[in-house]
Amino acid sequence: MTQHRHATITGTGSYLPDRVVTNFDLEEMVDTSDEWIRQRTGIVERRIADDDVATSDLCVHAARWAIKNANIDPLDIELILVATVTPDTFFPSTACYVQKGIGAKNAAAMDLSAACAGFLYGLDLADGMIKSGRYNTVLVVGGEVFNNIVDWSDRSTCVLFGDGAGAAVVQATDEPKGILASYIGSDGDYSDNDLLGIPAGGSRMPITKGVIDQKLDKLKMNGREVFKLGVRLMPEAAQRVLSEADVSVEEIDLLIPHQANLRIIEAVGDRLGVPREKVYINVDKYGNTSAATVIIALDEAIREGRAKPGDLLLFVTFGAGLTWGSTLLRL
Ligand code: UT7
Numbered sequence: 001m002t003q004h005r006h007a008t009i010t011g012t013g014s015y016l017p018d019r020v021v022t023n024f025d026l027e028e029m030v031d032t033s034d035e036w037i038r039q040r041t042g043i044v045e046r047r048i049a050d051d052d053v054a055t056s057d058l059c060v061h062a063a064r065w066a067i068k069n070a071n072i073d074p075l076d077i078e079l080i081l082v083a084t085v086t087p088d089t090f091f092p093s094t095a096c097y098v099q100k101g102i103g104a105k106n107a108a109a110m111d112l113s114a115a116c117a118g119f120l121y122g123l124d125l126a127d128g129m130i131k132s133g134r135y136n137t138v139l140v141v142g143g144e145v146f147n148n149i150v151d152w153s154d155r156s157t158c159v160l161f162g163d164g165a166g167a168a169v170v171q172a173t174d175e176p177k178g179i180l181a182s183y184i185g186s187d188g189d190y191s192d193n194d195l196l197g198i199p200a201g202g203s204r205m206p207i208t209k210g211v212i213d214q215k216l217d218k219l220k221m222n223g224r225e226v227f228k229l230g231v232r233l234m235p236e237a238a239q240r241v242l243s244e245a246d247v248s249v250e251e252i253d254l255l256i257p258h259q260a261n262l263r264i265i266e267a268v269g270d271r272l273g274v275p276r277e278k279v280y281i282n283v284d285k286y287g288n289t290s291a292a293t294v295i296i297a298l299d300e301a302i303r304e305g306r307a308k309p310g311d312l313l314l315f316v317t318f319g320a321g322l323t324w325g326s327t328l329l330r331l
Contacts, residue, residue, distance in 0.1 A: 007130035007138075007170050008178025009329065011072070013065020014166040014299040015058050016286060017049040023159070030155040037159045042262020046162030046287035048147045054088040058165035059143035060101030065299075066139065067102065070169035074102045077169075078135040080109040081125060083118025083142045083291040085320070086149060087111055098141060107139070115196070116258055116319025117184065118142055118291030119166070123315075123327050124182045126170040141167040142291035149198060151218035160260070161219075162287035166295030177310075177330040181241035184325040190229070196221045196320040230264045230318050235271040237326040238316040245328050247312065249273050254307050258317035259283035259293040268316065280306065290319065307331055 022045045023034035037043055049058065059082055067074055082095040095109035114121040119142035126138040143165030150158050193199040200216035201207055211217055234257060242249060255274045257265050262283055269279040280297050289296060294315050301307035311331045318324035 004174050005131055005133065006173050006176065006178040007127040008173045008175070009168045009331070010171045011066045011068070011070025011169040012167065012295065012299040012302055013062045013067070013069060014164065014296040015061035015065070016047040016164045016296070017053065017058070019048050019050065020045050021048045026159055029152060030158060032155045032159055040263070041160060042281070042283050043159065043287045044284045047164055049145045049163040053145065055084050055086050055143045055145045055165070056088045056094045056097035056101060058145065058163065059094065059098045059141045059167065062143065062165040062167040063098060063102050063139060063141055066167035066169050070171070072137065072169060074104040075106050076137045077104040077107040077139045079126070079129060079138045080104060080107045081112050081122040081138065081140050083112045083114060083122045083140070084144055085113060085115050085118070085290060086144045086146060094143070104139070114291070114319065114323040115321055116260065116288070116290045116293065117317045117321070117323035117325045118319070119295045120182075120315055120317050120325030120327050121184050121323065123168070123170065123179065124184045124325060127179045127182050130170065130172045136172045138170045139167060140170055141165065142295045144290040144292055146290060149219050151215050154218070156223055157219055157221050160288050162289050164286055164289040164292045164296055166292050166299050168295055168298070179327060179329050180247070181245040181328045182326070183237060183240040183244070184323070185237065186321050186323045188321065190322040194220050194222060196226050227261065227264060229322060230260065231267045231271070233318045233322070233324045234258070234268045234316045237318070237324045238268070238272055238314055241314070241326045241328040247328060251312055252278060252314045253311040254278055254280055254301060254313050256280045256294050256297045256301065256313060256315045258319070259286065259297060260288045293317070
């Protein structure tokens, strides 16, 4: 293994459906209020894909932007990783649809299931594959169409999620930049579907009429428990990469945490000691887009000039499984 070989993000892209659903729109559907949603979550609106739009459609748009911004040919891509829990179909993989959509004929393609931590799991794999010399160019995508798995009569969950996708071209470089440290973890003791997950639809509980009647094919969550776990696990994960790279929190230019709830984001920033102005927030506009949150946020931060070449960025996320991850990246 060549020690001077690094993996860096050379281009990003994101795509959000046009349709905006506001908290006021949700007031018409369930017993909730704009005030409750803003105060408890920080969410103001979210994007919802049209009925005929699948996850790969959003991913292809995002990937095209990432490819353009990285200034590469789609044929250069050797591996496509799509992080999602809302694949177009169980199989073929969503990544194969993306490969077709962007014309990346030379790429291997596969999906990655790590819920909201999925994009950072994908970055970690890309980092390892590139550092080992196996590949030079990997496309990592996070994309979700959550509106089909959300129970639109359950006010405790339906107000939280949105649809969207983001993509990053990850390439080898000899320059001392890119991914400085990466960490992913999991704890299957928390795999109970009622904590966070969808009970039915897989081999454990196939879809039947009874399953549909009981809405067991829809997302379930114990929000309060998940909240506590997120506030504990994300700072711990972030500390791991800071220690590994011997970087102090004061050196961080921008913290990009998973966008699930403004209160969680602020608690994570506070626990880490990152001042509010260095914490990226867009949960107000998009809600929780699961595997897509951190890469949509990075793409926006770059376009807004809040993440610039040379900046030190800290990503941290957690999700169902439980799964979690953190990445320290010199842009
Ligand atoms: O990507 C990772 C996945 N998800 C998360 O990270 C989400 C983590 N959890 C959360 O963000 C928060 O727990 C929620 C936003 C889901 C809930 O906030 P909370 O402050 O933990 O509220 P709660 O669940 O303790 O509920 C408080 C009250 C309850 O009423 P009672 O029992 O006090 O009368 C709920 O029934 O708020 C009620 N409630 C609502 N009221 C109006 C729950 N959802 C709503 C709603 N509108 N949408």
